[in-house]
Amino acid sequence: MDEVGRIFGDVGLGQFQLSLNRPVERGEYLTVDDEMNGHVLCQLDDLRRKSDLDLERADALGRGADTPIHENLIGIARIIGFHDSGGPVRVPTIPFRPGAKVFRADEGLIADVLGLKKHANSGAYVGLLRGHDLRIELDINTLFQRHMSVLAKTGGGKSYLLGVIVEELLRHKVTCVIIDPHGEYGSLRFAAEKNGHHQRFGVESQGFASRVLEFSPDVTLNTSAKPLTFSLRHLDPRDLLVFMGLTNVKNFLGPLKKLLEEVGASTPDYSVKDLIRAAERGEGALFETLHERLEYVDQTKLLAPQGTSLTELVVEGKASLVNLRGVAPDVQELVVARIATTLFENRKKQKIPPLFLVIEEAHNFAPQQGTAACSRILKNIASEGRKFGLGLCVVTQRAARIDKSVLSQCNTQLILQVTNPLDLKAIAQSIEGLTPGMTEMIQGLPVGTALVTGGGYHTPLFCEVRPRSTRHGGESVRVVPN
Ligand SMILES: Nc1ncnc2c1ncn2[C@@H]1O[C@H](COP(=O)(O)OP(=O)(O)OP(=O)(O)O)[C@@H](O)[C@H]1O
Ligand SMILES: [Mg+2]
Structure with missing residues (x-):
């Protein structure tokens, strides 16, 4: 030796x-x-x-x-x-x-x-142990049961690595729903161009065209997506209040229920416009607010008499992309709130298969300061989702800005380069077993190297991320040609 x-x-x-x-x-x-x-x-x-x-x-x-x-x-x-x-x-x-x-x-x-020897059936191959020819495979059951996070500064390689994980989930026929604010994941359909790394890592180039579904509230901009709307009839009055941005449930629930009953009795397939007309007829300040907020809901174009069906949105063994490119931030929050709530409720009733919910740019959807329309449901999923077979993966460039209770529920962390001191502090606080030396190393990680904690391993591992089988959709834009 x-x-x-x-x-x-x-x-x-x-x-x-x-x-x-x-x-x-x-x-x-x-x-x-x-x-x-x-x-x-x-x-x-x-x-x-x-x-x-x-x-x-x-x-x-x-x-x-x-x-x-x-x-x-x-x-x-x-x-x-x-x-x-x-x-x-x-x-x-x-x-x-x-x-x-x-x-x-x-x-x-x-x-x-x-514990790197085994090639388990439940293993998601993410890369090689740095400096060695040993495969790092994350245990998919652990990812589900204990949630995961992908953390790095902007351009650190989060979306690339998440793409690797989604490829593995698809290979293992795991159902996933991906909240994709920038429309980056449609490229999972296409095979990557092969390069020298593919052979070294033992990775095939392969697209998943038949296993990727794409939905968007804006199909004019996102032409490859199917329209995403929600059925007004299936919304419970409380959920409609979320769409209306009304948090004062006590005051508004009664009048809104009355409105829905009234309109539902005369027009079974009612639209938001029908509700607006009915609210106009109501008297007093409460109805005035309901009217104003329903006008807002109408503008979001998210609610329709017949929305996207759950069976269309969630298909066993497939990845459903919710492409939010070009959608206003407040509307994005509403979409995430509705989808997360629907998935959680239907998983509890076992009406849909166990699935993995991936949230890109998660600091916008579960912020540490202030709230988003979807904050509460994401916190619920982080704390209880595992009991119902709903795994959560949050991806963020600002570990300090994501809700701490959400981050601390993620027991598998994939950390790429992070330099912001506040983000490093948030990471160090949420991860057990991170030494000061490792925290220092995170600051200097080259693109393509991640620190993996959890995922079935008892000690943090430095991982050279494997090349993608599919094309990466988040390439940086070149303003000036080389
Ligand atoms: N493992 C890798 N191997 C090769 N190239 C990589 C790897 N990871 C990332 N890259 C490259 O680095 C660039 C940034 O990666 P990526 O889009 O994943 O960053 P990001 O962390 O998601 O950034 P943002 O916060 O802006 O979304 C891309 O051009 C990508 O091709
Ligand atoms: Mg990204």
Whole structure:
């Protein structure tokens, strides 16, 4: 084995210092041959060069003096654990001895302790362990039961990685509904152009044209989508109040119910216009507000006598895209509120298959400050969805701006480069087992490398994201040609 250094100083149970006799990169896997537990897997979390060069001698060096410098490369390693005859991964309960040799870990040990060996039927292949030829497969059942988040700064590769995950969900015939504010995911229909990476990662180029459905409230702009509207008749008065932006349920529920009963009795297939006319006839300030808010609802064009049916929207084993490109932000919130509510209610009654609800730009739909029309239902799904087979995936470029209760319910996190200090703080607070070294590394992650936590793994892993089988729809726009 390749010896890289020796343990020195005070040795803890979670981490230790080592003097390195050859360069090892931060994040590399190491091992110590412990007398009690055999080979224990560790990871280099931090590195520092210690020297005896003081200020005075540094000045002298600057003036051209011949000054010998004694230096040591010092590492801090965190202990991951060892595998005890097929049982769970355990950590030593007695510290390693100072002076013990530290080696580079071989792939067999890494795969064994990290749990990377198995190709499970329920595995979503997202990429390779950084620097190794070991596949990282997220356990799809865990994603469902414990929810997930994809976090990175803008341009960090969130949508690309989410595309990888949706490809895997489709391959496993998992139903998903994707809230797509920028209309980026229609490209899942088309096979990617093959490049050298496809072979290295063992990925085929493949489109999912027959498995992608697309809906949009604006089919003039989004021509490949089917129109998305909601049936007025199927809306419960409380839900209609959400559309009307009226939160004062106590005051408005009674008059609105009366209005609906009255109109429903004379016109079974009533439209919003019929409701507006009836509200006009009503007297007093309450009806005036109802009238005004119904006019607003009419302008959103989201409600129709016969809306998109649930069986059309959710199809087992297919991905339904809700393309919101060009749709006003307030209307987007209403769409998300209605869809999320319908999915949740119908999952409770088991009228639709278990499904994964993906929310892109989730900080707009479940903000930490203020509320969106869909905030409450998304919080409910985050806390209770798992009981009913409704998995949630939130994607955001602003971890600090998404509702904390939603983020903390996401137990699988895929983190790409994040540099904003507030976002880093929010991430560090919502993830267990993130070391200060890892938080620092998140700031310097290259595009295409993600830190994976959860997903069936007991320790955070750095993952080189696999290339897409399908085309990526979120390419940056080039203003000036190269
Ligand atoms: N794993 C990857 N391999 C190769 N290229 C990638 C990878 N991830 C991202 N990219 C490229 O980086 C660019 C930005 O990626 P992406 O659109 O996924 O970013 P984003 O985080 O979703 O950004 P935004 O917040 O603006 O939506 C794209 O041009 C994409 O092709
Ligand atoms: Mg994106």
